[in-house]
Amino acid sequence: MTIVPEGVEHDGMGGLRGSNLRGVRAHNERLVLSLLRSRGEMTKAELTRVTGLSAQTVSVIMRALEDDGLICRGQPLRGRIGQPSVPLGLAREGAFSLGLKVGHRSLDLVLVDFLGGIRSRVTERHHYPTPDAVVRFANSAVADILSQIGAEERARIAGLGIAMPFQIWDWWRTLGVPEEALIDWRERNIGAEIGAATGFPVYVQNDATAACGAELLFGHGHTPRDFLYFYVGYFIGGGIVLNGSLVPGRTGNAGAIGSMPVPDGRGGQAVLLDIASLSVLERTLGAADEAADRLWDTPSEWHFPQALVEAWADEAARAIAAASAAAAAVYDFEACLVDGWMPVRIRTLLVERVRVHLAEIPASGIRLPLIEAGTIGAHARSLGAASLPLSARFLLDLQAFASAGAS
Incomplete structure (x- = not known):
């Protein structure tokens, strides 16, 4: 069963159609903004055709969105009979969002515009994250970024998203720190604390899931409808996209591929994160x-x-290939996308090696997925965090991006 938001219905051909009913204007505005987000500039006639809304309703919506500064006019399309059509697209400065990445080795806060461009960034490295340090960094970095922009831009900030590993307290052994160093994470709600200090609504999501959401929302080029996403950070993690929507899962931890058993290359087994994570390269x-x-x-x-580096990449690729094949036996993903905290040339090498190793795996009865590179890169988790408030406030399918609502 496909669940669609109130006020939106399917057109019978896999697309979304809007509703002209009174009282669902917010849904129809989100529908228009979501189409402009995914397809780029569109004319009123194109939006009318795609949404199924009346031309009058589309005109009212576009006028309201333009008055609010969320969309802007493009260049007239000439060369056709009659008056030239004027396409509209998202206004880059129509909305802003803050995104905080809590990593095992670093913190990162970004301010992004409506199109996903990073306008400002503050970073800090650490040996391991503690709630006190994260809250202190977030409050200071937010104040720093706000001091660099004007009042109008500050008023257009939709909120603050946080991308962080879930159950951080469980990783003390792997991080090589005392158990008590991370125990405070069990009781603290840093989203609520940061929200109270900054005044912004705060949304929290698993870091690898957020990176996958960034690929879905801000990715370049063709994005498959169904794909499994690998993000290679200190620990490798992942995300799942089905029918064009991010699937956070029952607990917000869907796509936790780091815990997947894979061959260790020596005749035994290990979990994926013990082979394909950057923590392995750090130790090497x-x-x-x-x-x-x-x-x-x-x-x-x-x-x-x-x-x-190449030896690590080859071992990581072998393990990622095994995980990709195992996932294909559960769901026939069109592709697996590989991204991570690494230079583009290393990501290219990793993707090439995954393709080689995947081709060596017997695939009777299943169709192996394509292996492609992600398009966001090192800042996918920060951008994914920043996407959460934008999605919550302006786009359809809030649950496809945010696993936790505003605090």
């Missing part, structure tokens, strides 16, 4: 007396011994 670099902490600088390029 440290054992070779390399400055492993440089791994957590913004990864425009890595200056590490090529042989060490």
Whole structure:
């Protein structure tokens, strides 16, 4: 069964149609904004045809959205009979959003515009995250960013999203810290604390799921309707997209592929995160007396011994290929997208090696997915966090992006 928001119905051909009923204007505005988000500029005639709304209703909606500064006019389309059509698209400065990434090795706060462009960014590295440090960083970074923009831009900030690992307290062994160092995470609600301090509505989502949401909302080029997403960070994580919508799952932890058993390459088994995570590369670099902490600088390029990086990438790719094949036996995903905190050339190498190893796996009775690179890159988790308030306030299918509502 397909569930659609109130005031929106299916057109029988897999598309969404709007409703002209009184009292559902918010849904119809979201429908128009969502179409402009996914398809780019559209004319009134195109929106009327795609949504099934009356031309008068579309005109009223577009006029209201333009008056609110959420959409803007493009260049007239000439060369046709009659008056030239004027397409409208999302206004880059129509809305802004804050996104906080809580990572195992770093914190990142970004201000993004309505099109997903990063306007400002504040980062901080750490050995491991604590609630006190995260709240202190978030409040300071928000104040810093707000001081750099005008009152009108501040008024257009939709809220603050947080992308963070769930159940952080369970990872003390892997992080190599005392259990009590992370125990405060059990009781603290940093979303509520940051919301109270900043005054913004706050939305919280698993970090890898948020990265997947960024790919869905801000990704470039063709995005498959159904795909499994791998994000290679300190720990590898993932997300699931079905029929064009992010699937957070019952507890918001769907796509937790890091816990999936895979061959360890030596005749035994391990879980995916123990092979395909950057924490593995960090330990390898440290054992070779390399400055492993440089791994957590913004990864425009890595200056590490090529042989060490390539050996890690090949082992990671073998494990990701095994996980991709196993997932294909559960659901016939069109593709698996691979992204992560790494330079583009390393991501390209990783994707190529996954393709090679996947081709070696017997696939009787299943169709193996395509392996493609993600398009967001290192900042996918931060952008995913920032997408949560934008989706909650302006776009259809709130549950496809936010696993927790405003605090």
